[in-house]
Amino acid sequence: MHLFFRRLFQTLKDFLFPPVCSACNSLLPYPLKYVCPACEINFVASYTAHGVVIPKMQYLKENYNLQEAFALYPFSKDGSIEKMLYALKYRGQKSVGVYFGKKLAAYLAKNLPPFDGLIGVPLHSKRKNLRGYNQVDIMGQTVEELLSIPYYPSVLKRVVSTPPLSQTTRDRRTVLANAFAGCFDALPPGGHFLLMDDIFTTGATLEACLNVLSSSSHYRFSIATIAYRI
Numbered sequence: 179m180h181l182f183f184r185r186l187f188q189t190l191k192d193f194l195f196p197p198v199c200s201a202c203n204s205l206l207p208y209p210l211k212y213v214c215p216a217c218e219i220n221f222v223a224s225y226t227a228h229g230v231v232i233p234k235m236q237y238l239k240e241n242y243n244l245q246e247a248f249a250l251y252p253f254s255k256d257g258s259i260e261k262m263l264y265a266l267k268y269r270g271q272k273s274v275g276v277y278f279g280k281k282l283a284a285y286l287a288k289n290l291p292p293f294d295g296l297i298g299v300p301l302h303s304k305r306k307n308l309r310g311y312n313q314v315d316i317m318g319q320t321v322e323e324l325l326s327i328p329y330y331p332s333v334l335k336r337v338v339s340t341p342p343l344s345q346t347t348r349d350r351r352t353v354l355a356n357a358f359a360g361c362f363d364a365l366p367p368g369g370h371f372l373l374m375d376d377i378f379t380t381g382a383t384l385e386a387c388l389n390v391l392s393s394s395s396h397y398r399f400s401i402a403t404i405a406y407r408i
């Protein structure tokens with residue numbers, strides 16, 4: 179009965195507020211929920227899967243002895259991916275996180291051996307409270323649900339609030355040094371974990387996280403982001 183009412187509520191909601199494309203805001207034909215076919219057709223999928231080496235990611239892969247390092251899509255200014263990630267982070271469209279979580283799950287299932295767990299890059303509690311959620315958690319929880327790989331939202335903690343990249347004039351690495359702390363209690367030793375974030379820009383955020391994670395020699399790590407800034 180509970181499910182019946184939930185579905186009824188969803189149908190009513192879709193009728194009163196029909197879902198729009200998170201990239202171009204056009205009305206979506208049923209049963210689409212996230213993005214219209216015209217926007218989605220522009221996505222260049224599996225950027226790194228086509229053998230394209232992203233130099234800054236390669237640097238992290240070599241320096242932190244990572245098993246895998248990849249991004250799903252190139253991210254160009256004013257492209258559909260940028261608009262969707264903007265909608266996810268700044269317009270409260272949490273469903274975009276589910277959409278990208280599904281894309282990441284599909285990529286992982288097809289291309290890589292199973293991971294023992296997923297670790298999200300955290301937001302500082304101040305920013306998370308303001309936004310109401312961490313967009314990376316939504317993606318991680320979607321992958322967890324689809325592939326039955328545990329998602330660990332609290333292994334890393336952001337202990338220093340840093341300004342967004344666009345507002346930083348100082349070197350990003352200096353700004354992020356000591357921004358994260360780690361708690362490994364929940365992680366099974368010897369496992370291989372995927373550290374995930376939404377956008378790869380300078381690589382400084384993931385590097386700061388890897389500095390914390392690599393302080394323990396009990397684990398292997400890989401990194402993945404939804405988009406890579408070109």
Ligand SMILES: [Zn+2]
Binds near residue numbers: 200213
């Ligand atoms: Zn669209």
